[in-house]
Amino acid sequence: MPSSHGAALVLEPSLTTVPDNRPSADDLVAGLAALRPWLRDKQADAERQRRVPQETVERLDNIGIYCLTTPARFGGADFSSRELFRIYEALGAGCGATSWTVWASTGGNLWSAAFPERVVRPIYATPWVGNRTCAVGGSTRRLAGTARKVDGGWMVKGAWFFATGGAHASHAYLAVYLDDTDDTKVGMVLVSRDEYVRLDDWDAMGLAATGSATLVVEEELFVPDARFSSPQILIQRLAELQAQGDGLRPGGLARSVMVGTGNALGMAEHALELFLQSIGKKPIAYSPYARQQDAPVTHLNVGGVQMQIKAARRVAEAALDELDSLYEDGKDTTPADMVRLHADAAYIWDTCATAIETLFKASGASAIAKKQPLQLVMRNCRAGSLHAVHNVQTCMENYGRQLCGIQVKQASGNVLERVG
Structure with missing residues (x-):
């Protein structure tokens, strides 16, 4: 028998007016910077709960962060790629898992276009704390x-x-x-x-x-x-929205993964900050150095890590500028662009995770204690790098194959990529 929930989304007309109280990107970055001590303090608790704590969700909601997970035509933000990157970086510098959750929840922005307005609009008009x-x-x-x-x-x-x-x-x-x-x-x-x-x-x-x-x-x-x-309906509806001036910015999944690399950079910067805070307070055991700060190996590690972070940032900035230029010129990414952008994102995630792991290994045995935040930052960043869309080996193989002029049919992807 049909479920009684079949008409659950048909709400009263009074709930179809979507509020427009979008913060600016600068407001969000500033709000996240102010919230950073809280986010860092709650990281371990969030891991124990295996979800973002409700009080954290409420604080993020108060500064307007969930405008990122709401389609622009329903009152959400329509930020540039560079602005989104800055926001995810600011959030990732506080808690990488929380930043990942917000980033991943933006998938509904795309799929909201595939359904009738009378069905989708009430979702975003109804008061809700968190991603809808x-x-x-x-x-x-x-x-x-x-x-x-x-x-x-x-x-x-x-x-x-x-x-x-x-x-x-x-x-x-x-x-x-x-x-x-x-x-x-x-x-x-x-x-x-x-x-x-x-x-x-x-x-x-x-x-x-x-x-x-x-x-x-x-x-x-x-x-x-x-x-x-279906993906076919989604593509048709996206074209209609574009003609109406309500379309999404170009880039699709490739743009999404690229702006999300801000999270990796935020975690890497946080890890370096944690490491530098500790090196003047402890010796290196079984060595002549009473302070880790005085050891040449520390200088080599810090210099190398900083260069890795800078290199990853430069790759991100070039890709973000390209994506924003496409938008300004009214163009979209080509299949070749998407392969390259995925490779850029994978490189950034792997480089940041590797940099954090260098700092972790240089921190000695005390770093393995769960009370030490560096080990959690390391695990979060490496986990992010292993996601299928960020897997460095797969993405580099695809990019290299493209550079070598070898054409093969992709075996898998998301539901939109397999249309045709």
């Missing part, structure tokens, strides 16, 4: 659910792993496969948090505080046609 949506699944069948057509809608079931932002979202965009054998037949359904179960199964060595648990629909759920969409 999360978007999950689609790269493989294992990471998505299934849907079968019935009169007036679809019957959906499945499990969606790695639902970052799901702990705080009121709704979720969930990828579904429509055919048992044809991987090109995929869609996306929009469901409210009372229509799925969020498991307590996220326990990772890094980015534990992202709360990226599994969302489950065990019994078939009826989802009306208005809450079902």
